[in-house]
Amino acid sequence: MENIRDIITNKLMETKREGMEDLLVGLEEIGFWEAPCSTQYHLAKAGGLAEHSLNVAIAADSLEAALLPSTIGVDHNSVIITALLHDVGKCGGFGKPNYIENILKSGKQSASKPYASNKDLLYVDHEIRSITFIEKYIELTEDEEWAILMHNGLYGSFRYQIQGKETPLYLILHSADMWAARVMEKEEEDA
Template sequence: MDKQKNQEEFEALLRETKREGIDYVIEDLEKGGFFEAPASAGHHLNVPGGLCEHSLNVCHAGLAIWEGMKGLDAASMGEVKRESIILATLLHDVCKMDIYKRTVKKRKNKLGQWEDAEGYNVSYKDFPMGHGEKSVILLLLSGLQLNDDEMCAIRWHMGAFGLNFNSYEDERCYDTARIEYPLCAIVQAADSLAAAIIETTAEDIDSL
């Protein structure tokens, strides 16, 4: 993983959108540790810089889905802007940049012996505001101008995993956002493809 190269591509894609407030977002991401954070504590890309690489993978997948879907449903895809895909995919997980804390964990090596290994614990104490909704709030606080479909796509990027099934309002909002904004489905699909296919390693398969 080339963290510097990933950060440069990440910033270049964001600036390509020419969206008001994007430089403030990049500055806040740098200060917040986004480019050094892992994408998870113990699953996909749980290494320094993993969060940025995951975000790029989601962006690449999202743009590919958008291009492919144009031949299947040109009308719906005509409602989705390239800049919106870039913003929603690259920034869907900014909520994670402050939750992973370095620690030492015990894990078994290939010989079945326990050994110390660097890893991460998860803490939500810095800003316990949920997941997708936290990302939206942080971006707005940075001064980024987001459209409704972009906010909904970021808020609901976890799909049903981000739902409170005890909340009728949550279910209705989620269903409405997916129907009203095609961007939501694109970002959800791209996030899933990145984590389940692009970032799956041989070690992950062996551990099944």
């Protein structure tokens, strides 16, 4: 079976978006493949961010197939790009990781909260960092940028801006993100 890196790489390359090969090099440079997804909640482990991104893509693919008649006009490549890259900003920026190991006074990594936010990195919402990183390499459409910026919906910093401006792509991404974090990854945690 292919590993997560190979699956994500193949899915991104299948979009044929100009600059994708360079973006994949950039993912390597910022530590995407090793980054945790959160400090203590879903997939707070090395490689958790890549695993979460793939889970979101799987859920988004299913939602797209179930919900979108061809007349709505959401490009499948947009679904894949936003699903796989929506949280890339969680890697951090300026050569600094967003999350660092949470080492206790005992010298061991905390089991209940394995990671902490890096205090040496100025805080910027990860949605903004994601768009900034992606657009160094590939051009996003307005709809893709909006979906990534708003993907946390009422749980994010932009909760007041999204109300009444939901797009089909945003709804797929947000729903898939929530499904991955609250259902798929919860089942893994409980197993």
